[in-house]
Amino acid sequence: MATVDSGIFVGPGALGAWAKNILIKVGVGDADAGVVADSLLAANLRGVDSHGITRMLGVYVKRLELGLMNPVSRFDIVRERAATALVDCHNGIGQLGARFAMEKTIEKAKRSGAAFVATAHSNHYGAAAYWAMMALEHGMIGFSSVNAPAAVAPAGGRQPMFGTNPFAVAVPAGRDIPFVLDMATTLVARGRVILHAKQNKPLEPGWAFDSLGRPTTDPQAALKGLLAPMGGYKGYGIAFAVDILSGVLTGSNFGRHFPGMLAENFETPTDVGGIFAAIDIESFMDRAEFAARMERAFAEVRGCAKANGVERIYTPGEIEHEKAGERARTGIPMPVEIHQEYVELGERLGVPFPKA
Amino acid sequence: MATVDSGIFVGPGALGAWAKNILIKVGVGDADAGVVADSLLAANLRGVDSHGITRMLGVYVKRLELGLMNPVSRFDIVRERAATALVDCHNGIGQLGARFAMEKTIEKAKRSGAAFVATAHSNHYGAAAYWAMMALEHGMIGFSSVNAPAAVAPAGGRQPMFGTNPFAVAVPAGRDIPFVLDMATTLVARGRVILHAKQNKPLEPGWAFDSLGRPTTDPQAALKGLLAPMGGYKGYGIAFAVDILSGVLTGSNFGRHFPGMLAENFETPTDVGGIFAAIDIESFMDRAEFAARMERAFAEVRGCAKANGVERIYTPGEIEHEKAGERARTGIPMPVEIHQEYVELGERLGVPFPKA
Numbered sequence: 144m145a146t147v148d149s150g151i152f153v154g155p156g157a158l159g160a161w162a163k164n165i166l167i168k169v170g171v172g173d174a175d176a177g178v179v180a181d182s183l184l185a186a187n188l189r190g191v192d193s194h195g196i197t198r199m200l201g202v203y204v205k206r207l208e209l210g211l212m213n214p215v216s217r218f219d220i221v222r223e224r225a226a227t228a229l230v231d232c233h234n235g236i237g238q239l240g241a242r243f244a245m246e247k248t249i250e251k252a253k254r255s256g257a258a259f260v261a262t263a264h265s266n267h268y269g270a271a272a273y274w275a276m277m278a279l280e281h282g283m284i285g286f287s288s289v290n291a292p293a294a295v296a297p298a299g300g301r302q303p304m305f306g307t308n309p310f311a312v313a314v315p316a317g318r319d320i321p322f323v324l325d326m327a328t329t330l331v332a333r334g335r336v337i338l339h340a341k342q343n344k345p346l347e348p349g350w351a352f353d354s355l356g357r358p359t360t361d362p363q364a365a366l367k368g369l370l371a372p373m374g375g376y377k378g379y380g381i382a383f384a385v386d387i388l389s390g391v392l393t394g395s396n397f398g399r400h401f402p403g404m405l406a407e408n409f410e411t412p413t414d415v416g417g418i419f420a421a422i423d424i425e426s427f428m429d430r431a432e433f434a435a436r437m438e439r440a441f442a443e444v445r446g447c448a449k450a451n452g453v454e455r456i457y458t459p460g461e462i463e464h465e466k467a468g469e470r471a472r473t474g475i476p477m478p479v480e481i482h483q484e485y486v487e488l489g490e491r492l493g494v495p496f497p498k499a
Numbered sequence: 500m501a502t503v504d505s506g507i508f509v510g511p512g513a514l515g516a517w518a519k520n521i522l523i524k525v526g527v528g529d530a531d532a533g534v535v536a537d538s539l540l541a542a543n544l545r546g547v548d549s550h551g552i553t554r555m556l557g558v559y560v561k562r563l564e565l566g567l568m569n570p571v572s573r574f575d576i577v578r579e580r581a582a583t584a585l586v587d588c589h590n591g592i593g594q595l596g597a598r599f600a601m602e603k604t605i606e607k608a609k610r611s612g613a614a615f616v617a618t619a620h621s622n623h624y625g626a627a628a629y630w631a632m633m634a635l636e637h638g639m640i641g642f643s644s645v646n647a648p649a650a651v652a653p654a655g656g657r658q659p660m661f662g663t664n665p666f667a668v669a670v671p672a673g674r675d676i677p678f679v680l681d682m683a684t685t686l687v688a689r690g691r692v693i694l695h696a697k698q699n700k701p702l703e704p705g706w707a708f709d710s711l712g713r714p715t716t717d718p719q720a721a722l723k724g725l726l727a728p729m730g731g732y733k734g735y736g737i738a739f740a741v742d743i744l745s746g747v748l749t750g751s752n753f754g755r756h757f758p759g760m761l762a763e764n765f766e767t768p769t770d771v772g773g774i775f776a777a778i779d780i781e782s783f784m785d786r787a788e789f790a791a792r793m794e795r796a797f798a799e800v801r802g803c804a805k806a807n808g809v810e811r812i813y814t815p816g817e818i819e820h821e822k823a824g825e826r827a828r829t830g831i832p833m834p835v836e837i838h839q840e841y842v843e844l845g846e847r848l849g850v851p852f853p854k855a
Binding site: 222224225226227229252254255256257258259261284296297298299300301302304312314322324326330352355356357373374376377378379380381383384386387388391392393394397398399422423424426427428432433436437440443444447448449450451453455456457458459 | 612660680754793796
């Protein structure tokens with residue numbers, strides 16, 4: 144989420160093209176590399192740097208070079224019915240499985256009104272919003288979620304058993320910007336705790352537990368311990384539900400069976416599952432009427448009387464939408480360490496990192 | 500949720516039969532009255548008294564007698580595709596629309612693998628879990644959600660714009676009890692604040708805001724103000740998403756357009772929408788394999804190392820499941836005021852309330 148303010152900004156077009164060429168150098172096909180780079184760049188543009196090129200590309204390259212993730216995708220539809228499919232991704236790059244699955248979801252929702260597709264044996268797919276938002280241009284409501292290495296204990300526990308298991312919902316809103324909710328089921332993202340650790344800043348109470356399950360505001364203790372699920376047992380329940388659908392139901396990893404955090408485990412594939420759903424709006428209401436109702440709902444929410452000290456009320460996804468406009472102009476900010484790492488990566492692979 | 504401890508217990512069979520007969524007296528058909536009574540009784544058995552006979556029946560009777568809710572149900576399928584349907588409930592009792600919709604969902608999921616059905620122009624349908632759990636005996640994962648009169652502000656706001664908008668997910672788990680998550684998107688239920696108000700007990704910090712949007716622990720101020728969404732802006736986003744699917748998409752009420760709380764507004768119909776989904780497990784995995792994986796996931800979660808002072812880790816729905824076993828033996832506890840009210844209601848309608 145947060146960005147270390149280094150003063151280094153890179154143009155989105157140049158950064159995306161560089162990321163694509165780096166992926167090609169480590170064995171990813173041209174079109175596939177473009178899909179992965181675009182999804183990561185979109186996260187950077189929206190201000191979600193935890194899922195952007197500036198955090199994930201180096202991890203992906205390392206996993207591809209170590210043979211922990213297949214650069215060439217192969218998809219098998221293991222089971223299929225009118226409104227469902229299970230896609231075996233054979234340890235390919237998460238974005239490629241997600242795109243395949245969401246395209247399948249949209250195609251099925253066009254025919255059946257709604258559809259639910261799951262991926263098995265896949266990898267980190269970037270920000271969930273990107274896949275849910277694929278539904279928007281088809282006049283559909285999109286949904287996506289994914290499980291992840293364990294960082295959260297069940298209510299009352301002190302061992303990690305669930306990932307941050309994020310999910311996203313995207314809804315078109317006529318001439319307004321879309322509704323885009325993309326959230327981890329923890330109170331705060333792990334990336335935010337990492338940032339506090341780097342800056343030696345205490346956490347806010349309630350964010351995390353130490354390895355004995357005691358509440359802590361020490362970011363180092365939290366990183367060895369647990370993230371708090373949002374709303375206590377409620378977040379635990381949602382994370383568990385996501386794990387069941389993404390992991391248990393797809394034959395992928397679930398619960399405590401993950402080999403460690405993505406950026407820390409470089410020994411085994413992650414083997415995550417993902418879920419994708421779409422609802423064709425016309426199955427329920429004419430698009431124009433729905434658009435008008437969404438525009439009205441948005442106007443009413445933004446017009447809500449404000450609490451003291453609040454200047455503006457945002458619809459879900461509005462901050463990210465505005466951030467994308469801003470960053471298209473300013474470029475993508477880069478922490479100085481990442482910039483240095485990527486300059487070296489570019490030199491090693493013969494794809495010079497673009498000038499800031 | 501919580502129950503005032505009056506020492507009065509009524510046998511579930513007798514309570515359910517009484518509720519059914521009361522509903523028949525106010526114009527509900529025999530079979531329909533049985534469905535409504537059973538759904539309310541199930542909530543009482545599971546300890547969810549906020550959605551049980553002991554809280555809701557009196558409200559339903561009043562609304563039926565005032566002509567605010569139709570005792571005789573009529574359902575029109577307004578739009579229908581292979582995996583979707585929109586059901587107009589014509590202001591019928593919420594439970595009857597929910598049952599019709601969930602039966603349709605299951606039937607469609609049997610044919611298409613998964614299905615998504617919505618109800619329009621309906622009423623309070625009891626606990627969401629009851630409808631999600633209908634999927635279980637069909638080897639399916641069930642889901643249900645509903646919007647409700649506004650009690651929650653958007654992040655930064657101080658006017659109610661969203662209901663507690665609960666949702667439920669039910670998953671069969673082989674020989675184990677099912678996974679049943681049923682939760683409001685607020686940090687605590689409104690019923691809990693009402694109970695604190697009755698007992699003059701302060702709220703815990705973070706539960707609620709007063710009418711100016713300031714945090715408060717005063718239950719009276721909270722009842723005139725706002726409930727806090729769980730996880731701050733995350734709960735706001737989820738409540739909004741539920742409102743879009745249940746209200747905006749179905750043509751029912753949404754946002755701030757509700758006429759007031761169910762037990763406070765006796766002037767106009769509530770006009771809520773609901774959503775129902777089912778996923779046939781066999782679309783993704785053989786039932787036996789899924790059952791074995793769920794049993795394993797449950798065993799691992801229950802076996803998680805416990806935080807200090809914690810005796811046991813529960814799977815979602817386990818507490819309610821055990822409560823149902825207990826209350827089947829002890830009977831349903833009744834607050835003394837409700838008992839008195841129901842004795843009088845029984846006298847008025849010629850259906851004597853069962854002896855405790």
